[in-house]
Amino acid sequence: MRLRAWWADAAGGLPATYWYLWTGLLINRVGGFAVLFLSLYLTAQRGASPAVAGLVVGAYGIGGVGGTLLGGVLTDRWGRRSTLLAAHFATAAFLVALAVSTDLRLVAGFGLLLGVAQTMSGPAFVAAIIDVVPAERRSRAFNLQFWAFNLGMAGASLLAGLLAEWSYLGLFLLDAASTVLTGVLIAWKVPETLSRRPAEVVPDRGRGMRTVLADRVFLVFVGLTLLQALLYAQTNTIVPLAMAQDGLGPSDYGLVTALGGTMIVVGQLFVPRLIDRHRKARVLAVALAVMALGFSTLATADRLGFYLAAAAVWTIGSMLAAPPNAEINSELAPVELRGRYQAVFFLTFPAASFLAPALGGVSLQTFGSAHWLIVAAVGVLGAGLHLAAGPARERRVSELRSVSAGGGGRRPSP
Template sequence: MRRWLRDNVGGLPGTFWYLWTGMLITRAGGFVVLFLSLYLTAERGASPSLAGLLIGAYGVGGAAGSLLSGVLTDRWGRRRTLITAYLAMVATMVALAFTTPLPAIGALVGLLGLVQSMPGPALIAAMVDVVPEADRPRAFNLEYWALNLGTAIASLLAGQLAEASYTALFLVDAASTAAALALVVWRVPETFTASRTPSAAGGGFRRVARDRHFLAFTGLTLLFAVVVTQAPTIMPIAMAQDGLGPSAYGRVMALGALLIIVGQLFVPRLIGGHRKHRVLALAAVLAGLGYGALAFADHLWFYLVAAVAWNVGQMLAAPPNAQINAELAPPALRGRYQSVFYLTFPAAAFIAPAAGGFALEHLGDPHWVIAGGLGLVAAGLHLLAGPGRERHVAALRARPEPDIVRS
């Protein structure tokens, strides 16, 4: 057991663990996004289509926030970007707790998407700064594990909070973000160095836009994200139509997170030695089959069984996704590359509820067949794009890389 723990968590820099802990805290208290669709429909009387559009504002704001974070991460530094984002997140969630008109809620949801998307690029860029390349697969696996450990905690607590008070849901989320902010202020140094300026790599976002291997990889990640974003956006509405309440939805989400908590630390050894694009293709197939099966779901047990398939897919996809992103990004442009990659998540947060809410309302169960088909399409495209990307990465590794700070 000691050897297994050492192989999985040993030897990583202290700064990584403080960043990891802050991420865990914010995810454990991240109740709002999980139950936003139920809040809008059950508490504020929005229809499924209107709720989907309002939640879509979260995705629109997230796209802007991701790009803004990329610029600030490369210019201001990782630490200042994190502090600014966490402060804005606290203020926005407190405002949402006491706002009732739907137009105002929609505006605040868009702002929440903006500020909640900002920490991601800065956190990952800082982790890449301080973790040696050989240790990054373990670090990224632990990062994904922390996200899902936090999700398990949030899912179990949020279902009970939502049934008691949606106001408490927003305020506890704000408090957890304030705790992460305090940790960053207290213990996280700046990992950004003056030698790593955008001009050193040439072109800023223009450089990113010319990287066809990175853009193709990001597009495939978007397809996968649209599929798996069904769970926090559209699935709670479908479960409510089947007569299942918030606590049942919380159990489905908690099961997925529990699977990842128990099994994620075994994933690096499981997929080690396998080519990344093949692992990603298998992950997309599992996600597609899991969500496609919901076309036949009408009981809690069916949702739980389907959740096993798509969560195993997400477990397999997380480490190679993060590794490929780190491999393709020049050190001077890590913030911008991370921000463009992170656009996939707010984009999916817009596409999944906006299109999914309409499809669920007007098509019903065939919506899930479409979602599952997207996963299978993503799998085939990963198999086509992977070999060329691997040759490109090999060429990048042959070039010298500037020294980076490790703390």
């Protein structure tokens, strides 16, 4: 009985459409192992040099940026369901094409297209959740989404190594099969969630993205999310370099990453109870301060135990930040532009994955262990800025709710 009551509290009475989307995400993430081994596949099976493999993986990343923006636009124009279906079935087709292609030029081209297709679904997925989940339950919905994503990634990481030893072709084909299965589930059970009122004016072609980029309150929030993403990106870019400098090997780094994933899978469902009664700006400020504390301890770390303790601290910070980040993003987006707002928000993560190693590598080489004090200072700065920006965000959310409750009216000023 206690377990059932705990799950009912964690799930929060979410609608059936949400659970179909959630299940699709979990299936897709568990089966999403091809990209994890893309560089190894290129060198081991297609005879690519490390430099060429890096270029192909880079093409995938460039495609991801374009796909995120395209997905945002299509989410608002086509609708959530249509964009999700197009993204999933196109992803499956490009995975198969990538697996059977032998010409490296074709492989690079399909890698670029795979990046486009695979990231198109992100804005549509989140916009659909916002559409169907009442505002008071979105914190739980996004918390469960974050949990499912990490659970699926953990499963994919475990399966990918075994499948790669068996067959790289099988790796790609099974990934494609799981993507098709998700697409079929969406086609079968997920209705179109974008509803347009008869009097609603759809933004003119090209004006929608300009509206997003003129929204100062939202862009400040995106900038603060980028600071947080820069912190967390240290974990898979600069942390392994620092561990290597301290004489620790890949298996030690594997333990550090496994600890973070395990903590999220085990503990994320308990986060709503901790944060629901508090203002989101304060939760995010605490989250970034906790992450800063974790990274600051690396300034004196030289053994595995120190790295594990630091990882436990920064993972707690990231767990606290995930639900309010997604919830604020959903609240700041006008209904007719939800897809575009999601797209701009999601761009912070590929930007961080580029900036973190580019800047962090130079910083680590120049400042040594003091690099982690700089990272901690960025976290503390972000915490303070969240507290400063919180009131403006709350006023904007209140304005948007008033407009929505009134059935239209003047858009809140940027």
